[in-house]
């Protein structure tokens with residue numbers, strides 16, 4: 269008797285005495301559902317011999333906690349169904365099959381995605397005194413992990429926030445009465461966006477200034493005149509000063525009490541204008557956001573080009589101004605461009621192999637909703 273045959277007999281002997289624990293598999297091994305969806309997992313037992321016949325098929329939570337109410341097991345124990353999944357159903361589940369020969373287990377993973385839930389600490393409304401250090405923490409739960417951000421209702425000004433370990437905190441080292449308002453924490457993931465609001469009320473001393481501007485948002489066309497008005501209350505009546513955020517006021521400006529007049533505005537005058545009302549009790553700032561729109565300023569690169577027949581021609585039309593900008597190309601005094609000319613949305617004109625007949629003056633017209641301007645370039649092709 270050769271050795272391998274002997275080993276096989278020995279193996280069969282042990283096998284038939286002890287039997288074999290059931291061979292099981294699960295289907296699917298992992299599933300991802302949205303909150304409110306349902307999913308089933310099946311535990312499949314492969315019969316290998318009579319001892320592996322399952323006496324019991326059971327589903328459990330992998331952490332051995334009881335199955336939640338919305339998680340049902342079918343009559344023969346093999347199918348686990350999660351009905352209307354809730355975030356708490358997320359986790360591993362285990363199929364346990366016992367037979368005379370032993371026990372086998374297999375795990376499945378359920379991922380339940382859900383829109384963020386947001387919590388603020390403190391929850392507000394928050395009443396504070398001028399000069400106090402104030403911070404509000406925003407925490408969110410959700411799957412996938414949400415991203416957090418803060419904004420102030422009705423304002424585009426930057427806020428001071430700090431993010432650390434899924435907590436985004438808004439901070440006021442020394443709060444000012446102008447910081448009074450509603451602050452919103454936004455939490456966003458693929459399942460949705462949730463926000464939480466807090467009102468912060470900073471007590472003002474009696475008589476301290478309160479400034480407001482009109483309009484708070486301005487879209488002006490280049491060359492026009494813009495008037496911004498600032499109203500300030502307070503006692504004694506506050507003194508009003510005007511400034512521009514991170515820049516000096518345009519030199520073509522006049523101030524008359526609370527009225528700021530900007531004559532013939534240009535693109536560089538876009539930005540935030542600040543009215544500052546000051547009296548002995550303190551100050552108050554109000555912001556006005558101005559955007560100046562301009563027609564395109566057009567140039568072509570290069571401004572002259574000499575080529576030989578067969579060379580490649582590339583002209584780039586460049587335009588500064590309010591977007592979107594459209595480009596159109598033509599040839600001065602000629603009905604049309606070469607049929608081989610290729611035009612791109614970003615203002616390029618390309619001819620892979622020029623012919624003598626492609627010579628001429630090329631014109632680019634750049635247009636936006638304010639107006640249009642043009643530029644030309646000479647193309648000389650000679651053998």
Ligand SMILES: *[C@@H]1O[C@H](CO)[C@@H](O)[C@H](O)[C@H]1NC(C)=O
Nearest residue numbers: 511542544545546550551553
């Ligand atoms: C407004 O005036 C106060 C008091 O003079 C000053 O501290 C503050 O920096 C001013 N704000 C701006 C934007 O100039």
